[in-house]
Amino acid sequence: MRDIETIMRTAPVIPVLVVHDVATAIPMAEALVAGGLPVLEVTLRTDCALEVIREMRQVDGAIVGAGTVSSTADLDKALDAGSEFIVSPGLTDTLGQAAIANDVPFLPGIANAGDIMRGMELGLAHFKFFPAMANGGVPALKALTGPFGNARFCPTGGIKPDNAQDWLALDQVLCVGGSWIVPGGAFDASVVQANAEAAAKIG
Numbered sequence: 001m002r003d004i005e006t007i008m009r010t011a012p013v014i015p016v017l018v019v020h021d022v023a024t025a026i027p028m029a030e031a032l033v034a035g036g037l038p039v040l041e042v043t044l045r046t047d048c049a050l051e052v053i054r055e056m057r058q059v060d061g062a063i064v065g066a067g068t069v070s071s072t073a074d075l076d077k078a079l080d081a082g083s084e085f086i087v088s089p090g091l092t093d094t095l096g097q098a099a100i101a102n103d104v105p106f107l108p109g110i111a112n113a114g115d116i117m118r119g120m121e122l123g124l125a126h127f128k129f130f131p132a133m134a135n136g137g138v139p140a141l142k143a144l145t146g147p148f149g150n151a152r153f154c155p156t157g158g159i160k161p162d163n164a165q166d167w168l169a170l171d172q173v174l175c176v177g178g179s180w181i182v183p184g185g186a187f188d189a190s191v192v193q194a195n196a197e198a199a200a201k202i203g
Ligand SMILES: O=C(O)C(=O)C[C@H](O)[C@H](O)COP(=O)(O)O
Pocket: 016, 043, 045, 067, 068, 069, 087, 088, 089, 130, 156, 157, 158, 159, 177, 178, 179, 180
């Protein structure tokens, strides 16, 4: 199994996916992998998300994780569906301990110094800075990296093609997450692949 640092270093952008139609899962994953973004975060925001994870796992080259994992019940379901990594919007001791006990790469959301300290107490060093823009943007994360030089981050929330580079310029930022790669509305594989190709070149 890959560790979370390896997953974060695979591509500059992790597409955050909200998939409403299982039929689009395989062509969406294929378009993203072909575009150079193989690490896929499938949010548990839709009823079919677990089925989407199962489908996407069949795509060669895809590294498929679950996002919006906010309880141990979510974690169990996500692992059962074959998730290769877990992303949560925030960090609780209970969820952190369960992810560690399951030995699954885990990227919990943090928003402040106390969150990072709680994560470090659990032995974690890789975090999603969420919601990145609303939380103060690049200056806020830059300020947090001072006291926590060993922590590594994936900022997510409000990141777009025109500001992704600013985040990736920080040494402690290994990748960013964003939903812009797969726009809402009807799925169009050529649009998704073109967005992925552009995003894969950032950084
Ligand atoms: O669902 C989750 O688990 C989340 O944590 C939220 C997502 O990461 C953000 O909604 C992505 O942000 P945007 O790129 O601004 O759309």
